[in-house]
Amino acid sequence: MDQYHEPIEDLESTDRDFVRALMSLKEEVEAVNWYQQRVSASDDDELSEILAHNRDEEIEHACMAIEWLRRNMPGWDEELSTYLFSEAPITQVEELEEEENATDEGQESPDLGIGGLS
Numbered sequence: 001m002d003q004y005h006e007p008i009e010d011l012e013s014t015d016r017d018f019v020r021a022l023m024s025l026k027e028e029v030e031a032v033n034w035y036q037q038r039v040s041a042s043d044d045d046e047l048s049e050i051l052a053h054n055r056d057e058e059i060e061h062a063c064m065a066i067e068w069l070r071r072n073m074p075g076w077d078e079e080l081s082t083y084l085f086s087e088a089p090i091t092q093v094e095e096l097e098e099e100e101n102a103t104d105e106g107q108e109s110p111d112l113g114i115g116g117l118s
Contacts, residue, residue, distance in 0.1 A: 028062035
């Protein structure tokens with residue numbers, strides 16, 4: 001099985017479950033991609049609606065896999081909590097959270113020491 005990079009007998013059962021969930025997530029996202037391309041390429045409105053429905057079902061499955069990973073695999077909860085449903089530009093979310101955590105811990109926010117500009 002090419003999804004394993006280490007001998008399977010060296011992996012704990014929980015690690016094999018992580019592989020199962022990650023492979024399922026990968027497959028669901030790939031299916032979303034395929035359906036989206038078919039929706040975009042189809043000239044038949046009814047067929048496009050069916051394909052969009054199928055795409056959305058695959059998105060649901062992907063989200064279920066992500067939620068299982070969040071609950072079970074270290075790292076997912078913290079990262080999802082950082083990025084999901086945030087309003088800041090995605091590439092700045094982590095930096096802004098770190099600044100907020102520093103302020104919450106009584107440390108000064110990393111600014112230039114010049115105070116507010118308002």
